[in-house]
Amino acid sequence: MNRRDFIKLSLQVLIASSLSSAARAVSVSPKNTQTGVDVIIIGAGISGISAAVMLKSKGYRVLILEARNRIGGRIWTDNTLNVPLDLGASWIHGVTNNPIKQLADKFNLKTVPTDYDARQIYQANGTLLTEEDVTDLTDRYDGVYGRIIAIQKKRRSGNLPDISWQAALEQELVNEKFTPAELTELYYSLNTELEHEYAADLSQLSLLNSDVEENAFEGGDHLFLKGYGQIIEQLVQSATLSSDILINQIVKSVDYSKTTSIKVTTNQAVFQARAVLVTLPLGVLKANTVKFSPPLPITKQNSIKKLGFGVLNKTYLRFPEYFWEDQDAESQLVNSISTIKGHFAEWLNLYFYTKQPILLGFNAAKHGKEIEGMSDKAIIAEWMQTLRAIYGNDIPEPDSYLITRWNKDPYALGSYSYVGVGASAKDYQELAKSVNNQLFFAGEATSFDHPATVHGAFLSGEREAKKIIAAIPVTGK
Ligand SMILES: Cc1cc2nc3c(=O)[nH]c(=O)nc-3n(C[C@H](O)[C@H](O)[C@H](O)COP(=O)(O)OP(=O)(O)OC[C@H]3O[C@@H](n4cnc5c(N)ncnc54)[C@H](O)[C@@H]3O)c2cc1C
Structure with missing residues (x-):
């Protein structure tokens, strides 16, 4: 995807x-x-x-x-943390034949690829998933995803009315015997794969028509x-x-x-x-x-x-020093399988790209909207709770941060469009x-x-x- x-x-x-x-x-x-x-x-x-x-x-x-x-x-690049950080769009999605990549090349602007597989996934208690665990999780997700797509095809060919992704998922889950832990993992995958992409809840997304970008550009995603x-x-x-x-x-x-x-x-x-x-x-x-x-x-x-019109919000945390993952490790993304779907599940390791001790966290859809009602302090405290579960209680507090609230922004009132039911x-x-x-x-x-x-x-x-x-x-x- x-x-x-x-x-x-x-x-x-x-x-x-x-x-x-x-x-x-x-x-x-x-x-x-x-x-x-x-x-x-x-x-x-x-x-x-x-x-x-x-x-x-x-x-x-x-x-x-x-x-x-x-x-x-x-598109909004902020420099107040002394590093250019994007508060809106970050990626060129699909660089092959993409006009934005062509402009970047014309203007000699450096872009770097993101490898979404270079990712560490942790349980909420801080246990790192082994390669085998990740394969199991991915297989289970792919299986459920495939069966939902089968429901989609059936509804399309039978000219049946649209339903949400959530409704299709619930139909599919009737036949599954997942343990509570497997279900939490499934919801984590659906949140980071679909809700982050569309900035919408599964219950809001059209099953029949949300995959509109059939002509998406290929070639992987790049950051500026x-x-x-x-x-x-x-x-x-x-x-x-x-x-x-x-x-x-x-x-x-x-x-x-x-x-x-x-x-x-x-x-x-x-x-x-x-x-x-x-x-x-x-x-x-x-x-x-x-x-x-x-x-x-x-x-x-x-x-x-x-x-x-969905919501995706970003939180940049700048720390006094780099403490996460192995300095030589190639991980570009870090994920936490939260027991509450969508809660502080994913962040980008900016150290990998910039050598600056900065993490970029994402909150999308329902939870992305909810955090706009929280104070900066409360948002940071929740991020830190997730990070401490993984990296221990001794990690430092961030010395500066940036938090977006796109849904409250009067000249956007959200982040980007999606196909609703x-x-x-x-x-x-x-x-x-x-x-x-x-x-x-x-x-x-x-x-x-x-x-x-x-x-x-x-x-x-x-x-x-x-x-x-x-x-x-x-x-x-
Ligand atoms: C957090 C976030 C992450 C994203 N990530 C990506 C990404 O990684 N890759 C990607 O390709 N896309 C991403 N997007 C989507 C991308 O940013 C947008 O699709 C794109 O920038 C929209 O451009 P636009 O010209 O349609 O709208 P806008 O950039 O919103 O331009 C519309 C302009 O109208 C102005 N305006 C609003 N009201 C008024 C008014 N009353 N009078 C005068 N002016 C007004 C606004 O201020 C704004 O400048 C992201 C968006 C967000 C919010």
Whole structure:
């Protein structure tokens, strides 16, 4: 399986990331309507930026309006722990023919492969699983997974209604005689293999349609050694986009009632252009915080409701010294089979890649959401409890940390999309449809082929730029 497993409140609070310097933070007079561009792009994430790069190269005048005080959206590299650490996306999923890998190569950005098999798995009591234990666990998981896929095939061929992965699992478990310990291990595997990948609970995931990424790129996953943010910086620099981006512009409404121009109102001003590209995250579209007039077509509204928007959160713990695993060992991931599904089950050994004493823990789906209600101290205490069970009570406390809370982030309201029960790839296509050849939509949740990924978002920006170029003649400067 192409794994996609995988803020912030550090001891110091980050005010502005280095990426904000790549954009203008100007105050615009609220009284004046700002005109003079062909296309307004709402959102300076990778999809908005990729669209802007293509449109600008064809002579279009673009303006990107970004709510945050930085660009990059769900790509966010933080440097406050003196190492570039990604709070949003980390991996290029499938490097072969992946446009993000091609960009990384073009810009000479170093990426390193992740070997998901280079993993140590521990029982909750701290006992390391032997190779034989791991084989048994994997065989049991593969068996159950295969039988669930058989249920999926049967339901598909019989045109039966969708059910959740959890419901299918429960059907399958009726015929199994697992011990309680085996069941805990099975849930650990399902959590780290599926719930981390989709950022959703098994009970939320569509059995029939959640495996939409049939055209996933091959070639294994790579990390950016100096952070994903480099891709954003390089794209902005290479297309000299920085003067076309306004930050701290929270879009409040989009009025496309006139065919000649669209009016976009932000917290600061009113802007007008012939076309608007909306790249708002699905979480923001679901929350209806940006008003469209007339309202978006009902079919699009239904798809916005049907698709899910899941949660994956990260915790970086920086320790005064390296203490985990053998220094020469090659383990890249460390896992703990928690007795409560999803509780602090998986972390990435950043020491392996950076030689810095940093661990990156993941919490997804239900538990990923729950931890957002916990204090930083409580989250760290739970991580430390898991680590102490494995490495002993003498390990040091972290000296600094970063904790993300993507579900509470008002400009994301979650991490990335998934196919909920009753939804399908058609909903991604519906989200991608333009309205009146004036209002266009990009972003990961509009990507039918590669949803929930950076490359999917990037390609969606290019797809919409091409549609805009076909629909609207360039006026030039
Ligand atoms: C924790 C986490 C881990 C991930 N890991 C990976 C990974 O390893 N690999 C991978 O490929 N993908 C990963 N992803 C998914 C990936 O980050 C996204 O799919 C991709 O970055 C989305 O880009 P986008 O342009 O669609 O949206 P965004 O990057 O969210 O851009 C949308 C922009 O709109 C702005 N905005 C929101 N509301 C308003 C408003 N009212 N007015 C103006 N602007 C607004 C936002 O601030 C944002 O900048 C991860 C995501 C998260 C959160």
